[in-house]
Amino acid sequence: MTQSSFWQTHTETGGFAELCNGLYQREINLIAKGDYASVQAVQARLQSLPYYITRTAHAMTEVNSQGLSPLQLDSQNASWSAKQSTKLPLSGQETEQERDKVFAWYLQEGICVGLAVPVLLFDHIIIDCIDRIDVDRQRLRTNVGGWFSLVATNSVTQGRDVNKQLLKPNKKIMTSACAGHCWQRNSKQLPIIPSLRELLLSCSINWKNFKKPLPI
Structure with a gap:
C-alpha cells in the first residue's frame, strides 16, 4: 500500500x-x-x-x-486511554541517586532536538519535547517546561523546583502522560485530556526505543 x-x-x-x-x-x-x-x-x-x-x-x-x-x-x-496506576508512576526517579541516572540518560548520544520527553507538572505528567540542548553547560530546554540542568549536583534537595521535573521516559510514565492521568495527594483524579500538540507528539513515541522517535 x-x-x-x-x-x-x-x-x-x-x-x-x-x-x-x-x-x-x-x-x-x-x-x-x-x-x-x-x-x-x-x-x-x-x-x-x-x-x-x-x-x-x-x-x-x-x-x-x-x-x-x-x-x-x-x-x-x-484521546488515548489506558489503565491508571494508583499513584504517580515515579518509582526509580525519586532519590538523589536515581535522579543522577535520569540526568545520565539525557547526556547519552542520540538524545536530539524534537524528542518527545515526559515532564512532571504538579500532579500530572505532560508530553513535552526538547527544543534546545546546551552541551557546554550540561542542560536542555523543553518547549513547555523550560530549562533543566543535567548536572548531578542539581539534586532533589538542592534548589530543584519540585513542581516541575524532567523525567526519564519509560512505559508507565509515557502511558500516564499520553492518557492524561492525574492525581491529588496520590489519589486518582479524572484524566486531563492532553493538548492537540501533546497528542501529535504522542504519535512520535517509539515504545521500543524512546531515544529514536517515529516519523510523523
Whole structure:
C-alpha cells in the first residue's frame, strides 16, 4: 500500500472523521474561552486549526492501525486511554541517586532536538519535547517546561523546583502522560485530556526505543 492510498484509507473511515470532530469541538471550545490580544491572533489560530487537526487525527489513526502504541484509541473523545496506576508512576526517579541516572540518560548520544520527553507538572505528567540542548553547560530546554540542568549536583534537595521535573521516559510514565492521568495527594483524579500538540507528539513515541522517535 502506498503512502497516498494509506492516507486515503484513513480519511475515508468513520473513526478518522470521529477523531477530527472530537478535536475540532475541543479546540474551538478552548479558543472561545481563550484570552487573545487581538482579532488577528484568533484568526491565525483558526486558520492553522484544520492542518494540525487533520495531521494529528491521521497520525493517531496510523499509529493505532499499525500497532505502534500500547494505548487504546478513543475516537469519540479524541484521546488515548489506558489503565491508571494508583499513584504517580515515579518509582526509580525519586532519590538523589536515581535522579543522577535520569540526568545520565539525557547526556547519552542520540538524545536530539524534537524528542518527545515526559515532564512532571504538579500532579500530572505532560508530553513535552526538547527544543534546545546546551552541551557546554550540561542542560536542555523543553518547549513547555523550560530549562533543566543535567548536572548531578542539581539534586532533589538542592534548589530543584519540585513542581516541575524532567523525567526519564519509560512505559508507565509515557502511558500516564499520553492518557492524561492525574492525581491529588496520590489519589486518582479524572484524566486531563492532553493538548492537540501533546497528542501529535504522542504519535512520535517509539515504545521500543524512546531515544529514536517515529516519523510523523
